[in-house]
Amino acid sequence: MPHRHGEQWLSKIAQVGVHRRAELFYQQLDGLLVLRNTVRGELLAESQKHQAVKILRQVPSIGPLRAALLLALMQTPHRFRSKRQLWTYSGLAVVTHDSAQHRYVDGQLQRSKKPQQIRGLNQNHNHAMKEIFKSAALNASRCAGPLQDFYARLLAKGMKPDMARLTLARKIAAITLALWKKGGSFDVEQLKSQAA
DSSP states (O other): OOOTTHHHHHTTOOOHHHHHHHHHHHHHHHHHHHHHHHHHHHHHHHHTTSHHHHHHTTSTTOOHHHHHHHHHHHSOGGGOSSHHHHHHHTTOOEEEEOSOSEEEETTEEEEOOOOOEEEEEOSSSOHHHHHHHHHHHHHHHHSSSHHHHHHHHHHHTTOOHHHHHHHHHHHHHHHHHHHHHHOSOOOTTHHHHSOO
């Protein structure tokens, strides 16, 4: 199975040595693509043996591959006491910084009125988990359904699109954890009941 753009790019390379190296790289890529498809099929087949996959697939935008990856990476939902621990593990936790909570004013110690500064998302996390939830949020924001409606409500409130997608990713993570822990089925009311 040759790479679909391989011949086109190879025809643009004039130098003999460079051309040969590019041919070898395309052969290597073709072999990896075959291996990737084989492994993906085996992963999906193995994941179907677990009851948790059926529960995870109920969440909109969590398809068979994302469900299999979540099962492989998390193994059990009971690793996380709360959704906030899952957010931290997945790189969706907001990091704040406060240099001084108190200061001296006229010789008296007073609490600073300066608010904490938001520094972004936590850096120490599982990158694959972050990719799963952020890609699920991106997919949900584009496809019609209850999650897209939730996203649209966030935008209507004046939230920036990237922050709305982060909130949606956190919501998907929270619902996924709650469903997996308790069983049951996905309900649109969960979009209202859980804070993200």
